[in-house]
Amino acid sequence: MTIPSFVIGIAGGTGAGKTTVSRLITENVGESVTRIPLDNYYNDLSHLDMEEREEVNYDHPSAFEWDLLREQLTDLLEGRAVDMPQYDFSIHNRKDERVRVEPTDVIILEGILALYDEEINDMMDLCLYVETDADVRILRRIQRDVVDRGRDLEGVMNQYLSTVKPMHEQFIEPSKKHADLIIPEGANSVAVNILEEKVQAEAAGETGRDWERKDFEKRLSENVGVESSED
Numbered sequence: 001m002t003i004p005s006f007v008i009g010i011a012g013g014t015g016a017g018k019t020t021v022s023r024l025i026t027e028n029v030g031e032s033v034t035r036i037p038l039d040n041y042y043n044d045l046s047h048l049d050m051e052e053r054e055e056v057n058y059d060h061p062s063a064f065e066w067d068l069l070r071e072q073l074t075d076l077l078e079g080r081a082v083d084m085p086q087y088d089f090s091i092h093n094r095k096d097e098r099v100r101v102e103p104t105d106v107i108i109l110e111g112i113l114a115l116y117d118e119e120i121n122d123m124m125d126l127c128l129y130v131e132t133d134a135d136v137r138i139l140r141r142i143q144r145d146v147v148d149r150g151r152d153l154e155g156v157m158n159q160y161l162s163t164v165k166p167m168h169e170q171f172i173e174p175s176k177k178h179a180d181l182i183i184p185e186g187a188n189s190v191a192v193n194i195l196e197e198k199v200q201a202e203a204a205g206e207t208g209r210d211w212e213r214k215d216f217e218k219r220l221s222e223n224v225g226v227e228s229s230e231d
């Protein structure tokens with residue numbers, strides 16, 4: 001593999017389509033890519049009981065263990081394997097077991113605050129922000145939280161109004177300014193195809209790490225549906 005790895009950050013609001021974009025652009029590259037959900041770095045809350053964990057603001061930056069993420073990302077970038085924590089949404093806490101993750105040519109960090117931390121941003125080669133209207137995102141979130149995460153509708157609505165929406169406005173939306181590219185409507189096919197091509201080239205070692213980002217951005221901005229954040 002090539003050291004350092006090529007690191008992509010994918011941020012955006014809840015339900016924007018971050019996971020979907022990340023999955024689609026890495027679909028055909030096999031094991032050359034590691035996808036890291038930021039959720040894995042939620043603080044260990046084993047010292048709290050379930051009722052207390054239910055009250056935590058999971059959309060505030062303080063909910064994450066940034067030191068551990070910086071340390072593990074550095075290790076991966078420099079070619080060392082890490083034992084990554086895993087997250088269980090049903091208990092609002094980390095699982096007991098960690099999973100060994102080997103370094104790969106491409107690393108994708110994906111999560112609501114993936115572009116929040118300056119030091120982590122400095123480690124990234126390509127910063128993306130997935131932008132989708134809030135009404136679409138909340139509808140997706142209701143469906144996901146009720147169906148997949150075992151939450152009740154009233155709880156999802158309360159959480160959205162009390163923490164998810166205000167934290168989005170205070171921290172997540174403003175992190176968009178760190179993006180090299182903004183992807184409207186989430187997994188739009190033009191953006192996905194071009195990014196997939198880029199990931200495949202990096203995974204195959206076809207580009208140096210001193211790739212011409214500006215050329216790539218220019219190509220993207222020439223396509224309908226993809227904006228450069230520097231416009």
Ligand SMILES: Nc1ncnc2c1ncn2[C@@H]1O[C@H](COP(=O)(O)OP(=O)(O)O)[C@@H](O)[C@H]1O
Pocket residue numbers: 012013014015016017018019020021140144185186187188
């Ligand atoms: N472009 C899209 N069109 C339709 N549905 C989408 C699109 N992108 C994502 N979804 C759906 O929306 C839900 C949330 O998407 P996901 O990628 O998990 O968002 P995020 O990771 O940003 O929270 C999923 O059910 C997913 O299938």
Ligand SMILES: Nc1ccn([C@@H]2O[C@H](COP(=O)(O)O)[C@@H](O)[C@H]2O)c(=O)n1
Pocket residue numbers: 013014015018039042058059088089091092093111112164
């Ligand atoms: N115990 C938890 C931890 C996080 N959340 C919510 O998850 C959202 C982030 O995940 P996305 O896939 O939607 O980006 C975030 O908005 C947290 O509110 C939770 O509900 N419970």
